[in-house]
Amino acid sequence: MIWEGVSEFVSVAESESFTQASQKLGVSTAQVSRQVSALEQRLNIKLFYRTTRKVSLTEEGRVFYQHCRSVLDGLDTAVRAVTNLQSKPQGKIKLTAPVSYGEQQILPLLNDFMVEYTEVDISTNLSNQRVDLVEEGYDLAIRIGNLSDSTMMAKKLGKRTNYLCASPGYLASNGMPNSLSELSQHSCLLGTSDYWRFREGGKEKTMRFVPRFRYNGGIGLVDAALKGLGIVQLPDYLVQDHISNGGLISLLDNYREPDEWIWAVYPHNRQLSLKIRLLVDYLAKHIA
CATH class of the missing domain: 3.40.190.10 (Periplasmic binding protein-like II)
Incomplete structure (x- = not known):
């Protein structure tokens, strides 16, 4: 008895329509209306404001809905849990x-x-x-x-982790930047983003550059950096191996943004x- 009308009530609350709730549940609109009315009578509470154009929850209805939704979600989780124990992923x-x-x-x-x-x-x-x-x-x-x-x-x-890096050859020809302000004097190669991000004085800092050129692919930027065309800022999975074997040098590590x-x-x-x-x-x- 305590569960009767709860599914109907939740469906109406979420769809704001007795008709849509009935379609979702596969029953008649009249059945949904009867169940919700019977639930209101048992609780002695008005759950919905009803007009010819709109159905909306009362204040009591909103509180009841939140608890009912949690209960139904928990029940669904329980059903899935026991079902999954007897099944395999497919x-x-x-x-x-x-x-x-x-x-x-x-x-x-x-x-x-x-x-x-x-x-x-x-x-x-x-x-x-x-x-x-x-x-x-x-x-x-x-x-x-x-x-x-x-x-x-x-x-x-x-x-x-995002690394700022360049090849030993590029740094030999153009010098090693020692501060963020010096980056504007270098050939900065950009990807899809218009800016690079750093951390300075405990605060996030973004810097925009006029790039020598830009690619929308990380692999092309890595290749350009390895061939000495400029400085790049790229994630670890693209440059870590090259940094480890000396093909690229990590720059301005003290200004690196958090992971x-x-x-x-x-x-x-x-x-x-x-x-x-x-x-x-x-x-x-x-x-x-």
């Missing part, structure tokens, strides 16, 4: 990631994951544009840096299926 995952990082780091890991879990297929769109995960039907996004969308859930996968977090992001109102949870854990393990 089906499709739709994922998006930044172009350079995705190509260099994420795609090889996705391939390894699909070798291990042969019934999972991952469709990936590499893009530097922030896509709407819900609107475009993505299950997961890999994002780097600060997150601005509070409607999303996120898990930290690891960190990346950026790498995130797995997914819609707030979407429970993680077994296949997605396993993928997120797999990425976190291998990226870290």
Whole structure:
């Protein structure tokens, strides 16, 4: 008895329509209305304001909805948990990631994951544009840096470091910059961003330059730096090996910006299926 009408009430609250709620639940509008009315009678509380044009929650209805939503989410999680214990990961995952990082780091890991879990297929769109995960039907996004969308859930996968660097040959010909102000005297090679970021005096500092040229691909910038064409600011996965073997020299390390977090992001109102949870854990393990 206590559960009767709760699903109908939540559906009406979220759709603000008895008709849309009935379509979502696959029952008649009259059935939804009867269940909600019976629930109001049992609680002796008015849950909705009803007009011919609009249905909206009362103050009591908003409080009741928040608790009911939490209960239903918990029930859904419980059902998924026991179901997943008896199942194996399978089906499709739709994922998006930044172009350079995705190509260099994420795609090889996705391939390894699909070798291990042969019934999972991952469709990936590499893009530097922030896509709407819900609107475009993505299950997961890999994002780097600060997150601005509070409607999303996120898990930290690891960190990346951005290095300012140049080749020994370039530095021999043009000198070593010893301060941020000296960078304007050098050949600065830019990518898709119009500026470089640093940390000076405990504060973030951005600097813009007139580049000798610019590429929208990190691999081309690395090659240009190795061939002595100028200074670049690029993430560790592109330049770390070259710095280690002496092909590139790290510059102005005291001004380096703090490491950026790498995130797995997914819609707030979407429970993680077994296949997605396993993928997120797999990425976190291998990226870290």
